[in-house]
Amino acid sequence: MIRTAVAGPRGKMGRETVRALMQAEDIELVAVIDRRATLHEMQIPVYEDPLQCFTEERVDVLVDFTHADASRAILSRAIEAGVSPVIGTTGFRDDELKAYDYALKNAKLGGLYVPNFAIGAILMMQMAEVASRYFNHVEIIEYHHEQKRDAPSGTAKRTAERIEHAFDARDLHREIPIHSVRMPGFIAHQEVIFGGEGERLTIRHDSMSRESFMQGVLLAVRKVRSLSGLTIGLDHLLR
Numbered sequence: 001m002i003r004t005a006v007a008g009p010r011g012k013m014g015r016e017t018v019r020a021l022m023q024a025e026d027i028e029l030v031a032v033i034d035r036r037a038t039l040h041e042m043q044i045p046v047y048e049d050p051l052q053c054f055t056e057e058r059v060d061v062l063v064d065f066t067h068a069d070a071s072r073a074i075l076s077r078a079i080e081a082g083v084s085p086v087i088g089t090t091g092f093r094d095d096e097l098k099a100y101d102y103a104l105k106n107a108k109l110g111g112l113y114v115p116n117f118a119i120g121a122i123l124m125m126q127m128a129e130v131a132s133r134y135f136n137h138v139e140i141i142e143y144h145h146e147q148k149r150d151a152p153s154g155t156a157k158r159t160a161e162r163i164e165h166a167f168d169a170r171d172l173h174r175e176i177p178i179h180s181v182r183m184p185g186f187i188a189h190q191e192v193i194f195g196g197e198g199e200r201l202t203i204r205h206d207s208m209s210r211e212s213f214m215q216g217v218l219l220a221v222r223k224v225r226s227l228s229g230l231t232i233g234l235d236h237l238l239r
């Protein structure tokens with residue numbers, strides 16, 4: 001059994017993750033981490049102090065769905081305690097991700113930062129990379145619910161990075177424009193629009209419910225301890 005803790009269990013993603021982990025036969029949800037432990041009526045221990053949670057509950061894997069500001073402290077404690085993090089929270093800077101990679105390698109731990117756990121979103125990014133070999137013009141539009149705090153989304157930033165990398169290989173050096181829409185009626189959606197002479201290719205992904213992320217979360221929990229340092233995305237684990 002993989003002894004797992006979830007940070008942010010009252011949140012939109014945290015609630016769905018708690019449900020999914022509880023149903024998995026090879027994973028044991030041993031505790032949750034919440035800054036307001038008194039708000040819970042859970043059957044499992046609730047901790048406000050992440051380090052206390054990790055040591056008392058002998059946690060193997062942490063799944064974090066909080067906000068970048070909260071997540072920074074939780075992740076540092078996880079690495080200190082020898083816990084492998086699955087980071088679903090977005091809004092980190094590139095230099096922070098590099099620092100986590102360094103710290104995880106030093107601690108001989110594996111970690112995952114997955115800006116989008118949905119299989120369709122992973123394929124959208126892969127297909128955008130392929131299209132970047134043939135088109136010179138591309139822009140990204142991402143649409144999210146009005147409560148999302150970060151913009152652009154982690155998915156859009158990662159998609160842009162991958163396209164920019166593919167463009168670099170063709171000696172095309174440019175920053176990909178990202179347009180962020182925040183309003184009720186959306187969950188998580190993205191369009192990657194490529195333009196050529198007299199034609200347009202649109203690659204679009206829609207998450208209509210947060211269940212779309214759960215198979216990816218389970219895969220990440222199962223595999224993260226076999227990695228070394230911080231792996232970005234689930235692509236390598238899907239092969």
Ligand SMILES: NC(=O)C1=CN([C@@H]2O[C@H](COP(=O)(O)OP(=O)(O)OC[C@H]3O[C@@H](n4cnc5c(N)ncnc54)[C@H](OP(=O)(O)O)[C@@H]3O)[C@@H](O)[C@H]2O)C=CC1
Nearest residue numbers: 008010011012013033034035066070088089090115116117
């Ligand atoms: N990787 C992916 O596939 C996906 C990633 N996300 C990302 O996941 C993150 C969470 O999203 P979402 O669930 O919609 O956000 P929510 O605001 O619904 O949930 C965040 C939760 O974290 C809690 N929290 C804040 N600080 C702490 C802390 N110090 N310790 C423990 N819990 C804390 C909040 O509590 P309180 O309400 O009291 O502040 C809240 O319950 C975002 O960064 C989002 O971008 C979202 C969807 C998919």
Ligand SMILES: O=C(O)C1=N[C@H](C(=O)O)C[C@H](O)C1
Nearest residue numbers: 090115116148153154155188
């Ligand atoms: O906050 C969200 O909702 C989502 N966040 C992730 C992101 O920033 O890309 C993944 C998905 O888009 C939903």
